[in-house]
Amino acid sequence: MNALPIARRELLVLARRPWVYWSRLGVGGLVAGISALTIFLAATGGLGNPASLGRPLFDVLLFLAGPLCLCAGPVLVADSLANERQAGTLGLLFLANLRSPDILAGKLIALSLPALQALLAIVPVMGVAFFLGGVTGGEFARTMVALLSLLGWSLAVALVCSTLLREGRAAFGLSLALGVGAMALPLLTRGWTLAGTLVAFPAEFLGAPGTALYHAREVEKNASLAVTWWAAVGWTQVMTLGCLAVASVALAWNWRDERRPVPPPASRTARRRRCSESDPLQWLARERLGGRAWVRGYTLAAMGLMCWLASGAPGWTATPWQVLGLVWLAQAGFKLTVAWYASRALGPERASGSLEVLLVTPLGGETLWRSWLRAMRGLFLVPAMLFCGWNLALAWRLVREVSGPEETLGFWLFALLAAALFLLDGYTLTWVGLWEGLTARNASRACARTLLRVLVAPSLVSLPITLLAVWGGAPWPDGLVLIGSLWLGLGFLTDLAVGAWTMVRVSDDFRAAAITANQRRSLG
Amino acid sequence: MPKSEMLRRSVRCFWLGWLALVPVAGGIAALFALIDFQAVVLGKGEQWNAARPYLLLGAWLAGLGLLITSTAAVLALLVLVNS
Numbered sequence: 001m002n003a004l005p006i007a008r009r010e011l012l013v014l015a016r017r018p019w020v021y022w023s024r025l026g027v028g029g030l031v032a033g034i035s036a037l038t039i040f041l042a043a044t045g046g047l048g049n050p051a052s053l054g055r056p057l058f059d060v061l062l063f064l065a066g067p068l069c070l071c072a073g074p075v076l077v078a079d080s081l082a083n084e085r086q087a088g089t090l091g092l093l094f095l096a097n098l099r100s101p102d103i104l105a106g107k108l109i110a111l112s113l114p115a116l117q118a119l120l121a122i123v124p125v126m127g128v129a130f131f132l133g134g135v136t137g138g139e140f141a142r143t144m145v146a147l148l149s150l151l152g153w154s155l156a157v158a159l160v161c162s163t164l165l166r167e168g169r170a171a172f173g174l175s176l177a178l179g180v181g182a183m184a185l186p187l188l189t190r191g192w193t194l195a196g197t198l199v200a201f202p203a204e205f206l207g208a209p210g211t212a213l214y215h216a217r218e219v220e221k222n223a224s225l226a227v228t229w230w231a232a233v234g235w236t237q238v239m240t241l242g243c244l245a246v247a248s249v250a251l252a253w254n255w256r257d258e259r260r261p262v263p264p265p266a267s268r269t270a271r272r273r274r275c276s277e278s279d280p281l282q283w284l285a286r287e288r289l290g291g292r293a294w295v296r297g298y299t300l301a302a303m304g305l306m307c308w309l310a311s312g313a314p315g316w317t318a319t320p321w322q323v324l325g326l327v328w329l330a331q332a333g334f335k336l337t338v339a340w341y342a343s344r345a346l347g348p349e350r351a352s353g354s355l356e357v358l359l360v361t362p363l364g365g366e367t368l369w370r371s372w373l374r375a376m377r378g379l380f381l382v383p384a385m386l387f388c389g390w391n392l393a394l395a396w397r398l399v400r401e402v403s404g405p406e407e408t409l410g411f412w413l414f415a416l417l418a419a420a421l422f423l424l425d426g427y428t429l430t431w432v433g434l435w436e437g438l439t440a441r442n443a444s445r446a447c448a449r450t451l452l453r454v455l456v457a458p459s460l461v462s463l464p465i466t467l468l469a470v471w472g473g474a475p476w477p478d479g480l481v482l483i484g485s486l487w488l489g490l491g492f493l494t495d496l497a498v499g500a501w502t503m504v505r506v507s508d509d510f511r512a513a514a515i516t517a518n519q520r521r522s523l524g
Numbered sequence: 525m526p527k528s529e530m531l532r533r534s535v536r537c538f539w540l541g542w543l544a545l546v547p548v549a550g551g552i553a554a555l556f557a558l559i560d561f562q563a564v565v566l567g568k569g570e571q572w573n574a575a576r577p578y579l580l581l582g583a584w585l586a587g588l589g590l591l592i593t594s595t596a597a598v599l600a601l602l603v604l605v606n607s
Contacts (some may be wrong), residue, residue, distance in 0.1 A: 248530055409605050413598060489591060496587030499562065504580055507565045509574060 006098070011113070018116055027118040031125050031216075034060055034464055057136030058126055060464050062143060066213060069151040070183060072115035073158030074176040077149070078442040079168025080107050080490020081159070085168075090255045100251035104159060104244065108138060112155050119147065142216035143227065149236040150209045154179055157241035163247040165255060172444040173340060183210040191285045209236035279369060285375035288348070298337060299383040302330040303390045309322055323398055324415065327391050331422045334387060335455060338380055338426050342433025343446035345372045346514075350438065355514055365510035369434060376430045384426050388419045410481070417488050424492065428454050428499035435502045437512050453498050458490035525567035533560045534575035537582030544589025551593040557586035 014020050027472075040055045080104075084090045093103055123144065157178050161171040204211070212232035219225045306327060346368070349355040358368060385503045395415035401407055433450045441444035465486065477522035537560040546552035559584040562572070573579065 364548060370566075411603060413601070417594075459541055489595075492591055493587065497584060500580060500583040500587070503561075503565045504576060508576065513569070 001217035003102045003105035003109065006093070006103055010107060010110030014110060014113065023114055024117055024121070028121045030064065030460075031061065031122055034064075035125055035128075037464075053133060054129040054132035057132065058129035058135045058140075061122050061126050063463070065119060065126070065147055066150070066183075068115065068118055068122075069147050070154055071176070071180045071279045072112070072151055073154030073156070074172050074179065075444075075448050076111045076114060077155050077158040078109060078162050078172040078175050079442055081162040082168035082171050083167060085255060086168075090251075093230065094252075094255060104247055104251065105122065108155060108244075112151070115151055115155075121507065136220055136471055137219055139220055142219060143213070145233060146209075146212040149212055149233055149240075153182075153209050153236050153240045153243075156240040156247075160243040160247040160250070163250045167443075169340070169344070169443040169447060172447065179209075182207055183213075186210040204231070205235050207241070208232040208239065210243060212236055281363070281375050282378075285345075285372045286378060289344065289375055289379055295337060295379060295383050296402045299333065299387050302333065304385070306330060306390070306394055323394065324411075324418075327394065328418065329522075331387070331391070331418070332455075334384070335422070335425050335429060336451070338376075339429045339433050339450045339454070340378060340447055341379065342430045343437045343440075343450050344443055345369075345434045345437035347437050347440075347443045347446065350514065359511060359514060365514065366507070369506055369510055372434055373430065376434075376480040380426060384423060385489075390420060391415065391422075392419055397484060414484055414488075421488055421491050421495075424495045424499075425454060428495040428502075431499055431502045431506060435513075436505050438510070439516075454494060458487065458494045462486035462490050525564070525569065525570055530564055530568050530571065530573055531575050533564050534573060534579040534582070537561050537564070538575075538578035538587070539582070541582035543585075543590065544586045546589070547592050547594060547596040550589045554586040554589040554593070557582050561586070565603030 035057065058165070081090065125138065129135055130137060158171065164170070164173065165171045187210070189203050212229060215225050215229040215232060219229050245500055248265060306323065346355060349358070359365060374455040392415060395412065399411055429450060432454055433446065434445035436449045437443065440449060462483070486502040537557045540553045540557035542562065544550040544557055561579060563577055
C-alpha cells in the first residue's frame with residue numbers, strides 16, 4: 001500500500017492551518033476547566049465527598065467526547081475528496097500510479113489526526129474519573145471502545161459520502177444527518193417492542209454506534225446486555241469496513257467532476273418570470289439557493305408530526321414538557337437548514353471569480369449582500385412564522401394538561417420565549433452564514449463555523465454547568481428550570497453579540513473581505 | 525443615508541443602550557437603540573462609519589437591557605402568581 005505520500009502531503013497541509021493548533025489548546029483548556037470546576041464543587045461540598053467526583057466528571061467528559069467523535073467525520077473528512085474532484089486533482093493522483101485504497105487510506109490517516117488529538121486530551125481525564133470512584137474499569141474500557149468505534153464509523157461514513165457526492169457541503173450534510181440518525185435511533189426506539197418485526201434488524205444495524213455508547217454503562221446494571229453491546233460494536237465495525245470498501249470501489253468510477261447540463265426552461269411562463277424580475281441579483285441569489293420545496297416540506301412534516309405526537313401516538317403518551325422538547329428538536333432542524341443555506345452565500349461566486357467582476361461594477365457590495373438577504377427572507381420568513389405560530393398553538397392546546405398556576409405560567413413563558421429565541425436565532429444565522437460564506441475556505445467550513453458560533457457555543461457553556469449543578473444536589477425540576485433559563489439567556493446574549501458584530505462587519509468590511517478571500521484563493 | 529445622520533444615530537444608539545440597562549423602563553430605550561442600529565447598518569452604504577464602536581456597544585447594551593427587563597418581568601409575574 002502506497003498511502004504514506006498522500007498522508008504526508010495531507011499532514012503538511014494540516015500543519016499550515018492554525019485551527020489544528022488552536023483546537024488542541026481549546027479542547028485541553030475546556031477539559032481542564034471542567035475538571036477544575038468539578039474539583040471546586042467537591043471542595044466546597046457541593047458534590048459531597050471527593051469519592052463521588054468520578055461519576056459526574058466522567059459523564060460530563062463523555063458528553064464532550066461523544067459529539068466530538070460523531071462530528072469528526074463530517075467536519076474533517078466530508079469535503080476532502082469532493083474538493084479535490086472539483087479542483088481536478090483527483091485524476092492526477094490516479095495518474096501517479098496510486099490506487100483508490102491508497103488515496104483513501106492516506107486521507108484517513110492524516111485527517112483523523114486532529115480528532116485523535118482531541119480524544120487524547122479527554123481520555124486521560126476520564127481515566128482519572130475512574131480512579132476517583134463511581135466508574136468501574138469495565139465501563140471505562142467499554143466506553144473507550146465505543147468512542148473509538150464511533151470515531152472510525154464517522155470518518156468512514158464521511159469518506160464514502162465525499163466519494164459519492166459531487167459537492168463537499170452535500171457530503172457534509174448527509175454524513176452529519178446519518179451520524180445524528182444513528183445516535184438518535186436507539187433513543188427513539190427505546191421501549192418499543194421491535195422483536196419479530198420487519199424493522200428489528202435495520203433498527204439494530206443502523207443504530208449500532210449509538211447502542212454501543214449507551215449500553216457501555218448499562219451492562220454494569222444488567223449483564224445480559226453484554227451480548228447486545230458486543231453485537232453493536234461488531235455491527236459498527238462491519239459498517240465502517242463496508243463504507244471503506246464502497247468508497248474504494250466508487251472512487252475509481254467517480255473521480256471526474258462531470259456536471260449535468262441544465263435544460264433551458266421549456267415553458268413561456270418560466271421565461272417570463274425570469275425576464276420580469278426587477279432585481280437580477282435577488283433572482284440570482286434565489287436561483288442559487290433553491291430548496292423551496294425542501295423547506296416547505298420540512299415545515300409541514302414537522303408540524304404534522306408534532307400534532308400526531310401531541311394527540312397521542314400509538315404506544316407513546318407524551319407529557320406536555322416532552323412535546324415541548326420535540327418542538328425544540330424540530331426547531332433545531334429548521335435552524336440547521338437556515339445555517340446550511342445561508343452559508344452557501346457567495347462562496348461559488350468567489351471561487352469562480354465572478355464576485356470580483358460584480359464588485360467592479362457600479363452595483364457595489366451592499367447591493368450584493370442585500371440581495372442575498374432578501375432571497376433568504378423570501379425562502380425562510382413565511383415557513384418560520386408558520387412554524388412559530390403552530391408551536392404556540394400547540395402550547396395553547398397542551399397547557400390544559402399542565403396542573404398548577406405556577407407550572408402553567410412556566411410552561412407558557414418557556415413556549416413564548418423559545419419562540420422568540422427561534423426567530424432571533426434564524427435572523428442571526430442568516431447574517432453569520434452570509435459572512436462565513438464570504439470569508440471561509442469552503443461552504444462546509446462556513447456552515448460549521450456558523451453553527452458553532454450561534455448554536456453550539458451557548459450549549460457548550462450552559463449544559464456542563466447545569467449538569468454539574470444538578471449532580472451537586474439540585475433537585476431535578478429546579479435543574480430543568482436552570483437548563484431552560486441558561487439556554488434562553490445565553491442563546492439570546494450570543495445571538496445579540498455575534499449577530500450585531502457580524503451585521504457591522506458585513507456592512508463595513510464586505511468589499512475588503514471579498515478582496516482578501518480572492519487573494520487567498522489566487523495564492524492557493 | 526447622509527454621513528451626519530449616520531454618525532448622529534450611531535452615537536444616539538450608544539446613549540440609548542446605557543439607558544436600556546434600567547430595568548423595565550429601559551425596555552423602550554432598548555427598542556429605539558436597536559432601531560437606530562438596524563437603520564445605520566442597512567442604510568449607511570459604502571461610507572466609513574467613524575462611530576462604529578459606539579454603534580456596536582450601544583447594540584450590545586440594548587440587548588443586555590432587554591434581557592434585564594425580560595428577567596424582571598418574568599420574576600414579577602412569578603411573584604404575582606405565587607401571591
